[in-house]
Every structure is written in structure tokens, then in C-alpha cells.
Amino acid sequence: MDLSPATDSLLSGLDTLSAHTLTRRADLGMLLELGRAPGGQQRLKDLAFYAKFVHRAHGMLTRVGKDGEGYDRLAAEFAANMEKAASLLTAMLESAPPGDRARLRAAYLVMTHEAVAGLLELFHDLGWYKNWLIDTGEHPTETA
Numbered sequence: 001m002d003l004s005p006a007t008d009s010l011l012s013g014l015d016t017l018s019a020h021t022l023t024r025r026a027d028l029g030m031l032l033e034l035g036r037a038p039g040g041q042q043r044l045k046d047l048a049f050y051a052k053f054v055h056r057a058h059g060m061l062t063r064v065g066k067d068g069e070g071y072d073r074l075a076a077e078f079a080a081n082m083e084k085a086a087s088l089l090t091a092m093l094e095s096a097p098p099g100d101r102a103r104l105r106a107a108y109l110v111m112t113h114e115a116v117a118g119l120l121e122l123f124h125d126l127g128w129y130k131n132w133l134i135d136t137g138e139h140p141t142e143t144a
Contacts, residue, residue: 001100007032010132017135018128024118027107028125030100037095043088045133050085051126054078058120085123 003011011029015022022028035044057078064071086109093101108119 001030001033001097003029003033004036007036014125014128014132017132018125022125022128024122024125027104027122028129030096030104031089031092031126032129034092034095040092040095043092044129047085047088047092048126048130048133050081050088051123052130054082054085055120055123055127057081086119089119 007029010032011022011025014028015025031044031047034040057074061071061074061078064074090105090109093104096104106115108115108122
């Protein structure tokens with residue numbers, strides 16, 4: 001999928017905002033493009049919300065450990081929000097070109113260690129998009 005100049009510019013801004021820590025930039029760009037489709041803006045906003053939560057919760061679960069206080073409750077919230085985020089990602093991919101859709105499903109939505117690790121990296125990048133929305137108060141795909 002070719003990225004529009006507006007999406008490419010937004011990706012550059014997100015890369016700068018993240019101190020150059022984006023690891024799934026091309027796939028994030030594709031999701032930003034898909035967010036331009038009718039109905040895609042809200043789905044992308046929702047996905048970014050859940051993605052940021054999941055990524056942060058995963059970090060907290062790792063730090064706290066299975067024996068830590070509140071682990072079970074946080075693990076349950078993590079699982080529920082991971083399911084919501086994966087469902088939103090699946091829905092967003094429905095409007096992707098078939099080849100890209102198949103590649104992204106295989107990369108992020110299968111039950112393998114590599115896919116889950118990649119999904120968490122994508123969620124990290126989507127978290128920076130969420131930060132952008134909070135900081136600017138605008139949805140760049142609505143105006144560009």
C-alpha cells in the first residue's frame with residue numbers, strides 16, 4: 001500500500017515524538033492510511049487507545065511478576081483489552097489490499113510467540129499515535 005504524503009509526514013512526526021523508537025513504522029503507516037477510509041478514523045482512535053493500554057500493562061506485568069500484588073487483576077484486564085485491540089485490528093485490516101491483509105494477519109494475529117511480540121511492538125508504535133492525538137487534540141487523518 002502506498003502512503004499518502006500526509007501519512008508519511010505524520011509518521012515522521014511520530015518518529016520524532018517517540019525519540020526514534022518506532023519499530024513497526026511501515027505497518028503503522030498502513031494503519032494510518034486505513035484510518036482515512038469511511039468509518040476508519042474512530043476505529044483507529046479506538047485501536048490506539050487499547051494498544052497503548054495493552055503495551056503499558058504488559059510492561060507492568062513484566063515488572064510486577066506473577067507473585068506481585070495486583071498481578072491477577074492486571075493480567076485479566078490485559079487479556080480483555082488485548083482481545084479488544086486484536087478485534088479492532090482485524091476489522092481495520094478488512095479494508096486493506098488482500099496481500100497486505102494476509103501479511104499483517106500472519107505477522108500479528110496468529111498465536112505464536114513471534115506474532116505476539118510483534119503485536120506488542122506495533123501497539124508500542126500505536127501508543128505514540130495515541131500520544132499525538134492527546135497532545136494535538138486532532139485526528140490528522142481527518143484533516144489531511
